[in-house]
Amino acid sequence: MPLAIRCSQLTKTYPGKPPVEAVRGVDLAVDEGECFGVLGPNGAGKTTTIEILEGLLAPTSGDVEVLGLRWEEKPQEIRQQIGVSLQETQLSEKLSVLETLTLFRSFYRQGIDPRDAMARVALQEKAKAWVKTLSGGQKQRLAVATALVGDPRLLFLDEPTTGLDPQSRRDLWEIIGDCRRQGRTVLLTTHYMEEAERLCDRVAIVDRGKVIALGSPAELIAGLGGEHVVEFSLEATNNGREESVAAWDDLPGVTGIRREQDRHQLSVTLPHVVIPALLDRLQQKGQRLASLTTRHASLDDVFVKVAGRTIQEAEKQEA
Amino acid sequence: MNPSQHTPVRLPWLPLWQLVLARLREFCREPAAIFWVYVFPILTMLTLGIAFRNKPVEQITVLVQEGPQAQALLAALTNDAEGRFRAKIVDDETARRQLRIGKSDLVISAPSSEEPAYHYYFDPTKPGGVLARNAADDVLQRAAGRKDLVVTHVHEVSEPGGRYIDFLVPGLLGVGIMGGGLWGVGFAIVDMRIRKLLKRFLATPMRRSHFLAAVMISRLLFTIPEIVFLLVCARWFFGVVNHGSYLAVGLVILMGTIEFAGIGLLVASRAKTLETVSGLMNLVMLPMWMASGIFFSYERFPEEVQSVIRYLPLTPLIDALRAIMLEGATLASLWLPLLIITIYGMASFVLALRWFRWN
Numbered sequence: 059m060p061l062a063i064r065c066s067q068l069t070k071t072y073p074g075k076p077p078v079e080a081v082r083g084v085d086l087a088v089d090e091g092e093c094f095g096v097l098g099p100n101g102a103g104k105t106t107t108i109e110i111l112e113g114l115l116a117p118t119s120g121d122v123e124v125l126g127l128r129w130e131e132k133p134q135e136i137r138q139q140i141g142v143s144l145q146e147t148q149l150s151e152k153l154s155v156l157e158t159l160t161l162f163r164s165f166y167r168q169g170i171d172p173r174d175a176m177a178r179v180a181l182q183e184k185a186k187a188w189v190k191t192l193s194g195g196q197k198q199r200l201a202v203a204t205a206l207v208g209d210p211r212l213l214f215l216d217e218p219t220t221g222l223d224p225q226s227r228r229d230l231w232e233i234i235g236d237c238r239r240q241g242r243t244v245l246l247t248t249h250y251m252e253e254a255e256r257l258c259d260r261v262a263i264v265d266r267g268k269v270i271a272l273g274s275p276a277e278l279i280a281g282l283g284g285e286h287v288v289e290f291s292l293e294a295t296n297n298g299r300e301e302s303v304a305a306w307d308d309l310p311g312v313t314g315i316r317r318e319q320d321r322h323q324l325s326v327t328l329p330h331v332v333i334p335a336l337l338d339r340l341q342q343k344g345q346r347l348a349s350l351t352t353r354h355a356s357l358d359d360v361f362v363k364v365a366g367r368t369i370q371e372a373e374k375q376e377a
Numbered sequence: 378m379n380p381s382q383h384t385p386v387r388l389p390w391l392p393l394w395q396l397v398l399a400r401l402r403e404f405c406r407e408p409a410a411i412f413w414v415y416v417f418p419i420l421t422m423l424t425l426g427i428a429f430r431n432k433p434v435e436q437i438t439v440l441v442q443e444g445p446q447a448q449a450l451l452a453a454l455t456n457d458a459e460g461r462f463r464a465k466i467v468d469d470e471t472a473r474r475q476l477r478i479g480k481s482d483l484v485i486s487a488p489s490s491e492e493p494a495y496h497y498y499f500d501p502t503k504p505g506g507v508l509a510r511n512a513a514d515d516v517l518q519r520a521a522g523r524k525d526l527v528v529t530h531v532h533e534v535s536e537p538g539g540r541y542i543d544f545l546v547p548g549l550l551g552v553g554i555m556g557g558g559l560w561g562v563g564f565a566i567v568d569m570r571i572r573k574l575l576k577r578f579l580a581t582p583m584r585r586s587h588f589l590a591a592v593m594i595s596r597l598l599f600t601i602p603e604i605v606f607l608l609v610c611a612r613w614f615f616g617v618v619n620h621g622s623y624l625a626v627g628l629v630i631l632m633g634t635i636e637f638a639g640i641g642l643l644v645a646s647r648a649k650t651l652e653t654v655s656g657l658m659n660l661v662m663l664p665m666w667m668a669s670g671i672f673f674s675y676e677r678f679p680e681e682v683q684s685v686i687r688y689l690p691l692t693p694l695i696d697a698l699r700a701i702m703l704e705g706a707t708l709a710s711l712w713l714p715l716l717i718i719t720i721y722g723m724a725s726f727v728l729a730l731r732w733f734r735w736n
Binding site: 112113114115134137138140142144146147148149150152153157160161162164165166167188204208 | 391392394395396398399402403406407572573574576577578579580581582583736
């Protein structure tokens with residue numbers, strides 16, 4: 059299958075004191091027609107990476123090909139075939155939705171009718187409304203429509219749902235899903251792992267300017283050794299505090315263990331085998347549960363495993 | 378997605394036209410911009426036109442110091458055939474104070490038995506003082522019996538063209554063009570840069586030259602009604618007429634608009650915040666506001682300073698407009714100011730394009 063995006067050994071260092079190495083050697087290969095997610099905490103280098111691929115930033119070093127073309131050689135050819143939604147673009151507030159889309163449509167050799175673009179993001183009723191009267195979710199849908207109006211083969215969406223309410227987020231997921239079904243390649247960045255799981259065929263997890271995991275969400279989760287997580291905490295007793303993670307290591311079917319403050323997290327394949335064994339063990343030790351939950355493992359768990367910290371911790375540290 | 382589906386290019390989709398249209402729409406939907414561009418120059422013209430209107434006869438304020446001959450002196454002044462004096466008798470203290478604070482042009486002390494001469498007190502650095510002394514002296518000498526040796530006739534001339542308002546209107550046209558170019562282009566571009574709209578455009582196949590051309594064209598389009606409106610109001614309220622050709626005025630305005638749009642582009646080429654660009658624009662405009670002869674002739678400055686002022690971007694524009702409108706000058710005779718305008722316009726464009734920051 060031809061590649062929509064290929065980049066190798068991509069780096070970007072912003073000059074300064076000290077220089078900031080935002081991207082430190084990223085390799086990506088995105089197939090035509092797939093929805094590819096770049097995910098990681100804020101400050102991981104996602105936006106820098108996507109802006110290099112969009113031709114908005116020059117890499118410090120490395121090699122980029124978009125739709126088989128190079129930015130140095132055929133920038134206008136690439137721009138004709140991609141659609142971009144940047145993080146936090148404020149479109150002109152005093153233009154209407156239809157005027158904005160007509161303006162963007164005029165930049166492309168070929169494309170779809172602005173009214174069709176409006177329909178694809180369900181903004182027909184707002185055709186004559188000024189941009190400043192739109193809600194956050196509507197503005198974001200309009201931003202995606204400006205990317206669609208040139209009928210792109212490849213769509214770049216930088217944090218398309220950040221800051222949106224749950225309903226607006228689901229609306230955008232629908233729109234992105236439609237794009238993929240139409241055969242467009244989609245590259246999106248997000249720091250919501252749930253979003254990547256829902257939308258993406260494959261994801262690259264980035265942290266500190268590097269790809270630390272790559273694969274389909276299912277593969278990555280399977281790589282944890284168990285698709286379920288059993289999470290529990292104990293009532294504080296005299297000897298309860300001394301329990302190390304090793305205490306649960308030998309329970310049948312436990313493939314990984316992690317402790318976050320007073321909560322113990324077991325990665326397991328078969329919760330119905332592990333839980334009775336866990337309860338038996340606690341009874342033997344004379345300890346009592348304060349809480350017990352089970353859930354499907356998520357990309358958050360994958361991030362914790364490969365980055366050695368949670369996303370929230372990572373964002374706090376980068377800030 | 379269907380790559381073979383070609384959409385024919387229709388006028389509504391010409392990018393340059395769409396970019397111009399977008400700028401026009403944004404401008405027309407911004408009430409504050411309308412005020413500054415259209416209402417503000419008119420208010421300035423009305424205010425200054427009324428404040429500096431030609432008064433029927435300039436009155437001279439004279440104070441006569443108390444004394445035995447004061448009444449006779451007062452009578453001589455108030456009986457002046459031309460009625461130029463507004464005179465009254467006051468005590469020494471009041472006379473001195475009024476003269477010092479500029480409420481009076483001249484103080485006269487009448488002769489007395491111990492001092493047989495008239496004394497004039499005035500400030501020679503104020504034009505009113507000298508004028509008052511000469512006029513009063515004339516009247517007093519004649520009242521004392523002086524005979525004029527030659528016959529003189531006075532013809533008063535006050536036609537449209539020589540009044541302050543006639544001087545002011547070309548200045549206001551110039552200042553409108555300067556402000557419009559700097560604020561209209563500079564501010565708009567920095568605003569778009571901050572909103573990341575420039576970056577968003579850069580991610581499309583939009584041609585950068587189309588964008589810059591659209592900014593220029595929309596600026597020219599805003600200028601036309603602004604100029605026409607100001608000229609019509611000047612004619613309507615004050616009878617200001619153009620003694621030269623309207624074509625020449627139009628051409629100079631076109632050149633000035635391009636010049637200041639270029640300077641606006643240059644000022645905005647790298648600025649990343651509205652504070653920076655506002656500061657830069659004020660820095661650029663302030664010397665011209667004060668020195669380029671908008672409200673008063675720059676010939677009041679010393680000669681060395683004038684030779685600098687003449688080469689500021691606004692000065693040749695106002696000079697050319699004034700020469701055409703007041704004196705009916707031809708474009709050919711204005712080659713020097715027009716050359717300066719052209720050089721500023723071209724140089725600022727070239728530099729702006731080189732330095733322009735899209736991100």
